[in-house]
Amino acid sequence: VHPQTRSYARGKLFWQCLNDSNWLVYMSQAYDSIYAWLSAEEREKLEQNLFRPFADFISVGNPQFFNRVHNHSTWGNAAVGMIGLVMGDDELIHRALYGIEDDGLEVGARDNDGGFIKVEGQKVGFLANLEEPFSPDGYYTEGPYYQRYAMLPFLAFSQALHNVKPELDIYGYKDGVMLKAVDALLTLSDADGEFFPLNDGQKGMSWLSRELVTAVDLAYHEGGNDPRLLSIAEKQGRVLLDDAGRSVAAAVRDGKAEPFVNQSVNLSDGPDGDQGGVAILRYGNEDLALVFKYAAQGLSHGHYDKLSLSLYEQGDEVLQDYGLSRFVNIQQKGGGNYLKENKSWAKQTIAHNTLTINETSHFQGKYEIGSQHHSELHFFDASDANVQVVSAVETNAYPGSEMRRTLAMIKHEGFEKPFLLDIFRVESDGKNQYDLPYYYTGQVLEVNFEYDTPAELSALGGANGYQHLYLEGKGKAGSGNTKFSWMNNGRFYTLTSVTHPDDEFLFTRMGANDPEFNLRRDPGFMIRRTETGGTAFASIVEAHGSYSPVTELAVNSRSNIAELKIVHDDADYTAVSVQALDGRESVFIVSNSDASESTQHSLEIGGKVMEWTGPYYYAE
Numbered sequence: 001v002h003p004q005t006r007s008y009a010r011g012k013l014f015w016q017c018l019n020d021s022n023w024l025v026y027m028s029q030a031y032d033s034i035y036a037w038l039s040a041e042e043r044e045k046l047e048q049n050l051f052r053p054f055a056d057f058i059s060v061g062n063p064q065f066f067n068r069v070h071n072h073s074t075w076g077n078a079a080v081g082m083i084g085l086v087m088g089d090d091e092l093i094h095r096a097l098y099g100i101e102d103d104g105l106e107v108g109a110r111d112n113d114g115g116f117i118k119v120e121g122q123k124v125g126f127l128a129n130l131e132e133p134f135s136p137d138g139y140y141t142e143g144p145y146y147q148r149y150a151m152l153p154f155l156a157f158s159q160a161l162h163n164v165k166p167e168l169d170i171y172g173y174k175d176g177v178m179l180k181a182v183d184a185l186l187t188l189s190d191a192d193g194e195f196f197p198l199n200d201g202q203k204g205m206s207w208l209s210r211e212l213v214t215a216v217d218l219a220y221h222e223g224g225n226d227p228r229l230l231s232i233a234e235k236q237g238r239v240l241l242d243d244a245g246r247s248v249a250a251a252v253r254d255g256k257a258e259p260f261v262n263q264s265v266n267l268s269d270g271p272d273g274d275q276g277g278v279a280i281l282r283y284g285n286e287d288l289a290l291v292f293k294y295a296a297q298g299l300s301h302g303h304y305d306k307l308s309l310s311l312y313e314q315g316d317e318v319l320q321d322y323g324l325s326r327f328v329n330i331q332q333k334g335g336g337n338y339l340k341e342n343k344s345w346a347k348q349t350i351a352h353n354t355l356t357i358n359e360t361s362h363f364q365g366k367y368e369i370g371s372q373h374h375s376e377l378h379f380f381d382a383s384d385a386n387v388q389v390v391s392a393v394e395t396n397a398y399p400g401s402e403m404r405r406t407l408a409m410i411k412h413e414g415f416e417k418p419f420l421l422d423i424f425r426v427e428s429d430g431k432n433q434y435d436l437p438y439y440y441t442g443q444v445l446e447v448n449f450e451y452d453t454p455a456e457l458s459a460l461g462g463a464n465g466y467q468h469l470y471l472e473g474k475g476k477a478g479s480g481n482t483k484f485s486w487m488n489n490g491r492f493y494t495l496t497s498v499t500h501p502d503d504e505f506l507f508t509r510m511g512a513n514d515p516e517f518n519l520r521r522d523p524g525f526m527i528r529r530t531e532t533g534g535t536a537f538a539s540i541v542e543a544h545g546s547y548s549p550v551t552e553l554a555v556n557s558r559s560n561i562a563e564l565k566i567v568h569d570d571a572d573y574t575a576v577s578v579q580a581l582d583g584r585e586s587v588f589i590v591s592n593s594d595a596s597e598s599t600q601h602s603l604e605i606g607g608k609v610m611e612w613t614g615p616y617y618y619a620e
Contacts (some may be wrong), residue, residue, distance in 0.1 A: 005087075006337060008111040009065035009072075017058055017065040024054060025153055026080035028160075032086045047087050052124030055080045055092050056294065058558035059369040063103035067124045069132045070299060071142060072111075077126035078153035085164050093165075099124030109410075113338070115300020119146045125155060130173055133299070134502050138180030139267040139278060142301045145201030146187040151185065152211040154178060155218045159244070162222065162497035164566045171222055182219040185212075186232065187265055193235065196291050197323030200301040200342065207232055208555040210505040216243040230257035261285070264382035266390065269374065276374040279390040280408040281382060283323070283418045284438050288313055288543060291321075292407055292419060292618065294375035297367070305352035306363040306375050306394040307405040311420060313543055316489050317441050322351050325518060339518045341468065345510070348465030353423055355403055356435045361464045362397035373397075378404070380614045386418075387618050391590060400429035405591045406616075413620060415560050416582045417543045421588055423574055424537040431533050437508070437526040438495060438541075442488025445522075445557075446539060449482055449505060451475030459512040466468075467580070473507035477583050484525050487557075490547045494559035496540040497527060498566050498576075504528040536569045538576050567605050575605055589617040 004255070007016035014020055014179075027031040031051070034051060059066040059080050081096025083089075103124075109117040121133065133141045139599040140147035158178055161170045171178055185209070189195050193207035195442060213236050220229040221244035230252050239245030251257070256379035275296040282289045288314040305614035311319040327333035343349050349361040379392035391406040408421040424436060451600070453473045460469040477499040483503075485494040506526040512518045529535060545556030560581050567587070568575035575589040595615040602611045610617055 002157055002220065003447075004335075006112070006335065008117075009062045012054070012057060013332065017062050018075055020054070021058055021075040021079040021153075024051075024058065024309045025075065027051075027154060028079065028082035028086055030262060031083070034046070035086060042448040049614070051083050051087060052089070052092075053088075055083050059092075059095055060100055063100050063105055064109060064111070067105065067122065068117050068223050069122060069129055069357065070111075070115065071146045073124070074129045074150045074155045077129060078157035078561070079156050081126060082160050082314065085160050094267070096582045097126050097319075097351075099128065100316045107159070111300060111384065113300040113523060116371070123392055126331060127173070127595050130154070130177060131498070134177045134181055134269055135175070135268045135277070136177065136180075136273040137267045137277075137606055138177055138182070138184030139188075139269055139295075141269055141275075141296055142179065142186055143199035143201055144195040145197065145199070146301055147150055147181065147185050147188075148195060148205060148209060148211050151181065151215045154181070155214055158216055159222070162453060179223040179478055182215045182223070186260065187262055187267070188278070189262070190289060190312050191285075193232070194315070196290070196310065198293055198295075199298045199303050199548075200324040200326070200327055200346070203322075203323050205377050208236055212239060213413075216239060217242075217248050221247045225251065227251070227256050228260040234256075259599055262289075264375070264388055266380040266382075270435075276392070277377060279377075279380055279392075281384065281390060282389040283388070283409055287408065288418050288420075290407060290409055292405075294377065294389050294394070294405075296374040297370040298392075298397060299371075300367070302367075302370065302497070303347045303352065304349045304365055304370060304397075305354055306362050306397050306405075307403055307424075308352040308354035308408060309351065309422070311407075311541060313491060316470045316491075317486070318543065319353050319541065320439050320441055320522070321353070322346050322439070322520075322522075333518065336456045341518045343515065345465050345468045345519060349397075349478050350358055350435065350437065350465040350469070351439075353438055354405075354436075355426065356424075356429075356437075356464075357398045357432050357556065358463055359435070359461050359466055360398075362394075365464060371555070378406070381615070389590075389616050391595070391615070401432070402427045404592060406619070408588060408616070410586075410588070410618065412578070412580070414582055414584050414587060415542070416545070416556055419543070420541040422537070422539045422579075423576065423590060424572055424601050425592065425599070426536070426571070427534045429533075434527065434529045434532060434535065434537075435526055436529075436537055437524045438496075439495070439522060439524045440486050441522070442486045442493070443486055444507075445485040445492070447475070447484050447505075449475045449478045451505065451507070453507075457512070460506070460508060468510055468525070470510075470512045472509050472523075475505045477501060477503040482527075483559060485559065487547065491543065491550070492545040492547070492554075492557045494542045494561070495525065495539055495542065496542065496559060496564050497537070498564055500514075500532075500535075502530070504530075536566055537565060538574075540564055540578065568603065573601075575603065576616070584620065586618065586620040591615045 004015040009017040011020035084092030090161040151295040296558040308323040325346040329336040375394040384390040411418040508524040
């Protein structure tokens with residue numbers, strides 16, 4: 001085996017079986033391409049001395065790698081199955097599809113990232129990797145970065161099975177989830193085609209990857225010739241050298257391409273679609289895009305970030321998700337592998353735009369607890385482009401506390417651009433410290449409260465990610481609202497939050513206790529509320545105006561909100577009012593207890609009775 005000992009499953013040619021499996025997938029395609037030109041003696045020599053022993057090594061020689069549900073094993077299953085198809089080896093094909101029957105592994109075995117290798121009663125093999133990680137909507141529980149990586153073996157092996165064993169109807173398996181997965185993956189991207197960095201996701205990975213060339217071409221060829229896929233193929237600028245690639249190239253040549261326009265969507269998570277999900281609210285042609293994660297743990301690549309959000313404008317991050325702490329294939333940084341800061345920072349709750357209670361991560365940051373739970377969708381409604389709403393509940397991240405987050409993307413007549421309304425409500429058995437951060441990108445412009453900056457920087461805390469945050473400034477809330485404005489890429493943004501008199505506002509920056517400079521030095525703004533039981537946070541993130549370095553003119557650089565108020569809050573309803581600078585007032589009400597579309601509601605606020613049907617109310 002390879003001399004490096006970093007992997008839970010060391011390879012032969014490479015340091016891990018995963019790379020060996022990559023090699024065998026491609027080698028299977030190469031061998032298939034020249035099979036008929038080789039003599040029987042040459043084929044026998046290759047198969048008996050290389051391919052069959054290599055397939056055995058990847059599978060029965062490393063069951064902890066091969067016999068699990070994970071993107072690693074998908075590559076292994078595909079490698080063994082594809083070389084089996086070329087050689088006509090039914091034993092290898094069966095092993096690839098259904099796994100090793102008696103693998104000798106103990107239930108609860110773990111890989112290097114802490115993920116379970118074997119779970120009691122879990123099916124294994126390629127078909128199990130189609131059933132378990134994918135939801136009926138095609139969302140892959142490890143997140144879009146790893147969905148992208150796994151799509152190549154999923155589709156390459158599926159196409160091989162489709163060609164050689166059409167009786168399996170592999171593209172129809174689980175109600176056609178393989179082709180749905182391509183559409184779901186494309187939807188999980190910003191205006192530039194870059195995938196949202198959920199879980200261990202690297203920023204910048206996009207439609208242009210080799211895996212997506214395979215996915216787009218095969219999805220077009222086998223999935224009904226969707227003309228939207230052709231516009232993506234045009235951007236990719238290359239095709240596969242097979243029938244699928246020829247179909248795409250000919251269709252592009254004949255002018256059949258149509259734009260691929262992403263829409264607002266709610267993608268369920270879990271094999272049956274009942275383990276939370278990821279919602280994306282979009283306005284216009286990617287003018288604004290909100291990503292709301294209320295999903296399952298995401299296997300070993302999952303983060304402790306229930307009810308987290310990220311926000312984009314025209315493909316640029318406004319409120320960011322950190323993604324992974326890793327320099328992929330850059331040897332100087334941990335050999336290109338995950339860095340220790342991936343666990344100590346990137347996976348921790350405080351690294352995300354969601355609520356941390358008592359400086360402890362969701363599920364205590366323990367995989368075995370987090371993998372048992374998921375958030376629940378309260379409702380999703382994108383039927384009105386001008387008022388799109390998603391709401392979800394998390395009851396297990398902190399025992400004794402229930403977190404409920406409702407996000408609404410609203411295009412108000414008096415505002416230049418849509419704004420994001422964020423209502424984060426907590427019910428708790430006791431009093432706690434609540435930290436709600438927003439990790440923005442850009443330069444601070446102004447705030448409406450006084451603050452102090454320390455003479456020396458120190459870490460905000462000692463564990464659970466807090467040890468990696470420098471405290472750069474601290475202020476106390478004023479009366480009414482707190483405002484925080486910044487600029488990025490020639491655009492202005494303002495966060496307006498409802499203020500409690502004792503709230504603290506912290507300026508933070510990543511990079512503390514990071515002697516090897518593995519973390520980015522990104523800034524954050526945190527709302528801290530202490531000694532509080534049940535409470536509600538209400539904020540608006542407002543995109544407005546622009547700045548040109550050519551004309552040196554700033555247009556609409558200030559917030560348009562005169563006042564944001566919580567005008568009602570109890571177990572049944574939370575209501576906020578938004579008053580614009582021109583005096584116009586709007587009201588948003590969310591039903592906290594009943595999300596039925598047919599329920600009729602009535603609520604009196606300030607002597608005015610408001611009546612509506614469905615889970616929310618909005619009026620300007």
